[in-house]
Amino acid sequence: YELTQPPSVSVSPGQTASITCSGDKLGDKYVCWYQQKPGQSPVVVIYEDRKRPSGIPERFSGSNSGNTATLTISGTQAMDEADYYCQAWDSSTVVFGGGTKLTVL
Amino acid sequence: QVQLQESGPGLVKPSQTLSLTCTVSGGSMSSGSYYWSWIRQPAGKGLEWIGRIDTSGSTNYNPSLESRLTISVDTSKNQFSLKLSSVTAADTAVYYCARDRHSEGATTFDYWGQGTLVTVSS
Numbered sequence: 001y002e003l004t005q006p007p008s009v010s011v012s013p014g015q016t017a018s019i020t021c022s023g024d025k026l027g028d029k030y031v032c033w034y035q036q037k038p039g040q041s042p043v044v045v046i047y048e049d050r051k052r053p054s055g056i057p058e059r060f061s062g063s064n065s066g067n068t069a070t071l072t073i074s075g076t077q078a079m080d081e082a083d084y085y086c087q088a089w090d091s092s093t094v095v096f097g098g099g100t101k102l103t104v105l
Numbered sequence: 106q107v108q109l110q111e112s113g114p115g116l117v118k119p120s121q122t123l124s125l126t127c128t129v130s131g132g133s134m135s136s137g138s139y140y141w142s143w144i145r146q147p148a149g150k151g152l153e154w155i156g157r158i159d160t161s162g163s164t165n166y167n168p169s170l171e172s173r174l175t176i177s178v179d180t181s182k183n184q185f186s187l188k189l190s191s192v193t194a195a196d197t198a199v200y201y202c203a204r205d206r207h208s209e210g211a212t213t214f215d216y217w218g219q220g221t222l223v224t225v226s227s
Contacts, residue, residue: 043217048211085152087212094154095154
């Protein structure tokens with residue numbers, strides 16, 4: 001099973017960033033999103049498609065339907081510049097997307 | 106607050122076995138229904154799930170690594186371990202351990218170790 005993400009996404013500060021993750025019938029699975037900044041361990045920002053862990057800002061939201069899951073960051077801030085990975089569970093294995101580098105410029 | 110810490114050799118020779126241990130603190134591994142996973146990341150590349158174990162010893166492995174992989178758990182020490190045999194340069198990566206909160210088809214890695222770099226080189 002494969003998850004496909006765009007290698008890079010650019011957004012201006014204060015605008016909305018959308019990062020997609022595609023996979024066959026992905027909407028039938030639960031998707032998580034992780035944020036990873038340089039030299040740091042990943043941090044979960046969305047789990048079970050749309051739930052936010054405590055401490056994650058409300059500007060992070062998620063959706064999942066059909067073959068595509070989307071991470072949306074509203075009012076993007078400079079601190080949101082990072083790599084983002086989607087992840088799902090399929091056939092008793094964990095699958096990660098290839099990652100998307102979000103640039104805030 | 107749960108904390109995870111990887112430990113083990115930072116340099117392994119080709120064809121030998123890579124061995125790492127993850128020590129869990131801030132709570133018992135046996136509390137709650139969790140799996141305990143290993144994940145790796147080559148420099149400049151994405152995340153790759155290696156495999157996981159629960160405290161009963163039940164495992165799931167990445168099919169691409171399964172033939173070389175053993176994950177074990179020692180609940181008395183609050184540790185779980187990774188052994189990857191017959192390593193090559195392609196196994197050079199930062200290795201993370203993570204807690205895997207799994208339920209009804211949903212897996213979430215909610216706590217991660219800081220990661221440890223393992224280089225395969227003679």
